[in-house]
Amino acid sequence: MLGLRYFVCAGCDRVYADVQEPPGCACGDDGFEELSDVAFDEYFLPDAG
Numbered sequence: 001m002l003g004l005r006y007f008v009c010a011g012c013d014r015v016y017a018d019v020q021e022p023p024g025c026a027c028g029d030d031g032f033e034e035l036s037d038v039a040f041d042e043y044f045l046p047d048a049g
């Protein structure tokens with residue numbers, strides 16, 4: 001995965017994929033929660049199966 005990590009904005013739930021935590025979100029919030037690979041799959045594929 002080239003070291004990509006996923007961060008979800010605490011303010012608007014927008015997800016960023018980057019090698020490090022983004023400095024801030026377009027919505028003005030700067031709080032991010034990192035998603036693990038497992039959580040990422042669950043986040044985007046809630047109806048899988």
Ligand SMILES: [Zn+2]
Binds near residue numbers: 009028
């Ligand atoms: Zn945001």
